[in-house]
Structures are given as structure tokens and as C-alpha cells.
Amino acid sequence: MSTPHAASPEVFNELDPHGMGAATKHSHHIVSGMTLISILMILLGFTAVTVGAAQMEKWIEASLHYELPRWVNVIVAMSIATVKATLVLMFFMLLRFSNPINTVVFLFCLLAFALFLFFTMLDLGTRGMINPIKAHQVEAGGIGGIRAGWRADAPIINQAPVVFWRDRKIAAVGIERYNELKNILSHPHEGHGTTPVSSGNMSINRPGITAGLFNAVAPAPHDDHAPHGAAPHGAAADPAHAPAAAPATPAKH
């Protein structure tokens, strides 16, 4: 009989009476101290690289007056982070030495994450596409119901909190003092180097609050039967677009 049940008495293991544990028997891997130290050093090195790369990108933008595409920053940082994460997983979390099923579990988890991210990006990336047939149903959004603060009885301000708190501070301390404060506070020591400014050779986007952005009122619902030549949507509410729209209207007729 060569079945596992016929284990001979001298090798009989009380904890493994059927001799089936032999299949799963393995020695626990002990990572060498040198490996651990080396991995730590590599991880610290990559940390320096990722910080250096970010500083380098800023330096390039500031001194060469060249604006790098936004994705460069993300791709470089995420690639380095992925390498670091792989090292941690393989050597610190012992995936390289442990039961392969653990790696399978983790990879399926990453697959779920990838699906999550992929379909979200698919949606986000096509938000700007409006089917021409449906275009007339699209209406301006709004930011109604915003309160100043977290309390339920805080006043409804119906404007961006950023604007509300800015105006309140200006009202409290006066515009001179506000600018004085802003001067010190908005050039934090932390700041990622100097902010490049637009020059004759290069125009750089300055993020900020577009004047009138939050004062816009929703346009009247579209009326298919309105007489031709009526002012286009939003022309009255959005003076910035009015000059562009005005010549277009007579041209149509």
C-alpha cells in the first residue's frame, strides 16, 4: 500500500497523521540582514530621486522658461513610487519568498483598483463631449446652498467659500492690511520655489479666481420657438463672451 494512510509507525507524525502535510512543507525564508539594509538604502535613494526630480522640474520651468506638460510630474513621481512599492512588497513583505498565492491575491486586488481607476478616467475624460443632438438640454450648473462654515445654522452664502472668507477678512481688516497679510502668507517658505511669471516670450497660466465667475446667473431655459436673432445663451450674464457672440449673431442671418 502506498497510500498516505499507510505511514509507517517510525515516521508517524501525530500532528500529520495522514502524511499530507508533506506537500505543503517548506522552510520559512529568513531574509539576510544585508538584503534588508540594501533595500532600505535603495528606498532612501529613490526618495531622494523623487524629491530631486520634483525640484528639477521646477528648476527647469523657472530657469529655462519652459512649462513642462502636467503629466511629466505625475508620471515621474508615480513610476518611482511604483518601483519603491515593488521593492517593499518583494523584500519587506516577503512576497518574493512566501507562498505565491499571496502574490496572486495582491495582484487581483491591484486589478480591481485598475478597473476602478480606468472606468472613472473613461468617464472623466469624456465629460467634455456633448452629443450635438443633446446639446440644447445642457444647462448651466450652480453652487447653490453653500453655507459659510459647518454648522447647520450657518448662513447660506451661495458663493464660493474662498470668496466669502476673503471678502469677510477684507471687511474686517481693510484692503491694505489684507494685502500686507497676503504678501507674507502667500509666499510661504514652503512654496515650491519661485512662481514663474509671464514674460514677453512665454505666457504662464496664473491660477486664480476668474472675475465674475461666481456671479453668473443661470440662463433662461432654451426656447425652440424663440424668434431668430435673439441673443445667445448667457450673453447677458457673461459679458466676457458677449463681444465674441455679438458678431456671430448677425452673421447667421
Added chain:
Amino acid sequence: MTTLDTRSNPLGADVQGGATPGWKRYIPGHHWRTADEEFDACTLGFWLFLATEVLLFAGLFVGYTIMRFKFPDAFTNGSSYLDWRWGTLNTVVLLLSSYTMAASIRAFQLDRQKQGKILLSATFIFGLVFLLIKFTFEYTPKLSGWFIAFDPALPHYASLIDGQALGGLFKHVEGYGGKAPGQFFSYAFSEDPWEPLWWSIYYCATGIHALHVIIGMTLIAWCFRRAVLYKAYGPSHYTMVENTGLYWHLVDLIWIFLFPLLYLIH
């Protein structure tokens, strides 16, 4: 995680004077054929749990992606309030702690009890340092405007100090605070209307991460206690300290991605 089983729990009569270390007295659960099988099953179970943890953070990362995609300027601006040097220091601290954790598992595998305990406490201390940096130099000033007196950023705002507390240990800088998430936001000098969104993402991501650091530190403290009380871990049995290590490395793993995404964007 270790099954709480009166038969295999070494906290018994031996605690009072037994010389046999806990890891030698450990008997695997009766439903396992071998100790190795038990170890494998525990570790597999823990990896499944880690997968759910990754998916928890996946939600945050996807939220981050959506918001950064829609409001890139708010994120660039928001990130410029963070000091990349604190972020880098915290990354180094966490990497060191990951190393000491891995090294302590190695020490227990080799039955170097003292070394293992020292490395476990080092891991705990690194975790504590991480939290202290986060709360003292990052969260507190940004939320409230209160700086600790020796904050290296404070001299820059010397002209704006308008109050102090606890005998000058904390100093208040006018206008600095209020960088709070969402509806809590009340900072008056923002450059972008969507900055409250950035702060929501920032506090959610780092807050949940900090919570995991605290949980990991609790597990480490528990391992330490078991190691001190009855030498619970040794060459043939170290499941709990191994799984605690896996949890701790996951915390490090999450931070490896959070750090560039929050601190290094421009």
C-alpha cells in the same frame, strides 16, 4: 492573526516561572495538519485583509484623481502650502520603521529575543515620530494657525504673531489657520475657488493613513508585550509579528504613493 485558544495561548502557568519560551510551547490549532499550514493560512488571510485595505485607499486615490483632473490649479496651489521637507522627513522615518520591522521579524526568526524587542520598540518610536511631525508641524498650524514655538517656519511669520498659549509654547499667526476641509474652510487668502476640495482630499488621505499608523503602533505594542512577557515569537512560531509587519509595511506602501501625490506636485 493568532487564534485565541486557551490550549495554545502561552499565557498560562508558565508565565509565573516556566523557563520554556512561548514560541516553543505553541501548538498549532487542532484543525491544521502542520504548523506550516497554519502559518500559510494565517498569512493568506492577512493578505486578503490587506487587499481590502488597499481597496479602501483605492477609493481615496480615485477621488484624488477625479478632483485633480477637474481642478488641477486648486491642487497645485494647495500643495504649495505643504512643506516638502516635512513630507520627505516623514517618508524617511516610515522607511526606517519599515526596515526595523522587517529586521525585528528576522531577529525573532533567529531567536534573537533582545534584538527583536529593541527593533520592535524602534518601529514603535518611528511611528510616534511620524505622528508627532504630522500633528505638530502640519495639521495644527494649518487648521488653527497655532505654531509650536520652535517650528522652523515661524520666523517667517514673526510679524503676524498675535497671541500665545501655554507660556509661549504655542504662538498664533494671524490669518494662517483655517485651511480646513470642505465646509470647515475659512482661510482668507486662497488663490483658487476649489481649494477647500484639495484640503478635503488632503485631510481624508493623510488622516486615514495616520489612523492606520496608530492601529499599526497598537499591534506593535501588543507584539512587544507578548515578546517581553513570554517570548512569544521564535524560529518555529512568529505568525503574529509577521502579520503585524505586513500591516506596517502596507502603511508604508500607502505613504510611498501619498507623499509625491500630495507634496511633490507643482
